Amino acid sequence: MEFPEDLKYSKEHEWVLVEGNTATVGITDYAQDQLGDIVFVELPAIDDKVSKEDAFGVVESVKAVSDIYAPVSGKVLEINDDLPDNPEMLNEDPYGDGWIIKIEMNDPDELKDLMTATEYEEYVAEEKE
Amino acid sequence: MQRTPLYDRHRALGARFVEFGGWEMPVQYSGILAEHRAVREGVGLFDVSHMGEIEIRGAGAVAAAQELTVNDLGRLRDGEAQYSLLCRPNGGVVDDIMVHRVSDRCVFICVNASNRDKDFQWMRENCRGDAEVIDRSAEYALLALQGPRATAVLGRLTTLPLASIPRFAFRDAEVAGQTARVAHTGYTGEDGWEIYCANAVAGGLWDALLDSGSSDGIAPVGLGARDTLRLEAALPLYGHELDDDTTPLEAGLSWVVRFQKPEFLGREALLRQREAGVARRLIGMVLTEPGIPRQGYSIVMDGQIVGAITSGTKSPTLGKAIGLGYVRPAWTDVGTKLSIDIRGREVSGEVVHLPFYKRQVQGG
Incomplete structure (x- = not known):
């Protein structure tokens, strides 16, 4: 199970890569593993507003439907157009080709509420028990 | 657990x-x-x-099973099995089961795990003649x-x-x-x-x-x-396509119900329903737009809810989103365009032949 050091993590198992005022968001390795084979992704539209801790999209495994939550508030700058046709990228490369959206952040202070890689790894270990 | x-x-x-x-x-x-x-x-x-195994034993085992189930055990020889149903007098399905005729004194029935206790009670209460119902699941x-x-x-x-x-x-x-x-x-x-x-x-x-x-x-x-x-394969799953308030005729299982048998639980109600017609019927749908049907999603036509999905997934073999569900009989023809309400969005699909997948029989 991978927990890249340069990312921040939410309790809902999303990761965030911060570059300036842009936050790239995806689901974590742990999340994709728990979901199992992902077969459908529903994304927001560019320019949609997203709010921290609100659902902005959906991933579906063979068995179940799960919401994806925004780790920070802002406006959708970019979506991963390749995902709807290749949802398995979320399983195969959750921190790379499986990125989901890029958000222009309203309030970078919200990042303080996210976990570091070490904190998230501990959080996952607790959830597994 | x-x-x-x-x-x-x-x-x-x-x-x-x-x-x-x-x-x-x-x-x-x-x-x-x-x-x-x-x-x-x-x-x-x-x-x-986890599946349950219930036996009916005794000189009257086959006759008792005939009355409890809707398919015809008269068609079975020793060593043969058939798919069947336990029905209530009102025609509702207690469970769908596999009935094995071991001998003229022993009928071995495989039942759903979630229904095992209910089935056992039901069979014991309704078993008549020289026969005993034994739960052998453990x-x-x-x-x-x-x-x-x-x-x-x-x-x-x-x-x-x-x-x-x-x-x-x-x-x-x-x-x-x-x-x-x-x-x-x-x-x-x-x-x-x-x-x-x-x-x-x-x-x-x-x-x-x-x-x-x-x-x-x-x-x-x-x-x-x-x-x-x-x-x-469009095989029903109890709790999805079947339940106590659904009849075999609604579920597309008329072929299992042998009205030629003079007596079985549910016969009168099912005969009446066969004559009067069903109010809803099981259909298969394939979506023609992105989305996956799931149990409980509404089936919609012209903005009106006409039914509900009972099971759905993205078919791994076909690569298409498929679903089973119940709709009014008017909308059951193959090719009928229906939509599914997926999280507030109407996603188009159509009624297809069942099963979705049929294996190629060897030597065809």
């Missing part, structure tokens, strides 16, 4: 578990898609020991070996002439040196076998089957793929 005798083996194989009908069952091992493919293209092994494990390579894998472990055992027949025999009841049945839409055995020998049989199938790419398969396999 109850565990099957194979729980430790599942754990060792890296299974992920799920609660089902009061049992802690493996939902997947390597992944649902890979396991699904293994059964369609090769062979898969399932632990379905004694039995059940393994399902399914897929085009299943017969080859099983054949290495038994002297049974598998090629000459027709579908829906069963034999009591030795498999890998253990006593077992081997039935040419399944719940996947593939050819295959279901093997009933005593709990104590289940582990040895499981190991022997995995070992025998290793050269055939055998995969242990969990309840996740069991569900996608049965759904592609």
Whole structure:
């Protein structure tokens, strides 16, 4: 199970890569593993507003439907157009080709509420028990 | 929660578990898609020991079973099985079951795990004549070996002439040196076998089957793929397509109900419904826009709700989103355009022939 050091993590198992005022968001390795084979992704539209801790999209495994939550508030700058046709990228490369959206952040202070890689790894270990 | 005798083996194989009908069952091992493919293209092994086994015994066993079930046991010889239903007097389905005629004094019935207690009570209360209903579930494990390579894998472990055992027949025999009841049945839409055995020998049989199938790419398969396999084959799942308030005629199971039998529970109500017509019927849908139907989603036509989905998934074999559901009879024709309300969005689809998937029969 991978927990890249340069990312921040939410309790809902999303990761965030911060570059300036842009936050790239995806689901974590742990999340994709728990979901199992992902077969459908529903994304927001560019320019949609997203709010921290609100659902902005959906991933579906063979068995179940799960919401994806925004780790920070802002406006959708970019979506991963390749995902709807290749949802398995979320399983195969959750921190790379499986990125989901890029958000222009309203309030970078919200990042303080996210976990570091070490904190998230501990959080996952607790959830597994 | 109850565990099957194979729980430790599942754990060792890296299974992920799920609660089902009061049992802690493996939902997947390597992944649902890979396991699904293994059964369609090769062979898969399932632990379905949570299923219940109920026997009707006595001089009047067959007559009692005739009255309790809607299919016709008169069509069975010793060693033959049939799919059937327990119905209430109002026609509602108590359970869907597999009825095995062992002899004129013994009928062996496999029932759904979630309905086992209900079925046992129901059968005991409604069993008439010289017959006794016995719940033997606690004694039995059940393994399902399914897929085009299943017969080859099983054949290495038994002297049974598998090629000459027709579908829906069963034999009591030795498999890998253990006593077992081997039935040419399944719940996947593939050819295959279901093997009933005593709990104590289940582990040895499981190991022997995995070992025998290793050269055939055998995969242990969990309840996740069991569900996608049965759904592609349009086999109903109790609690989804069937329940106490649904009749066989609504569920597209008229073929199971043998009105020629003079008496069985539910006969009068079902006859009346056959004459009056049903208010809803089970259909299969394929979506023509992106989305996946799920149980409880509304089926919509011209902005009106005309029914509801009972099961849905993205079909691993077909690569399309498929669903079963109930709609008013007016909308059941193949080709009818219907939509599904997926999280407030109307997604287009159409009614298709069932099953969604039908295996190619060898030697065609």
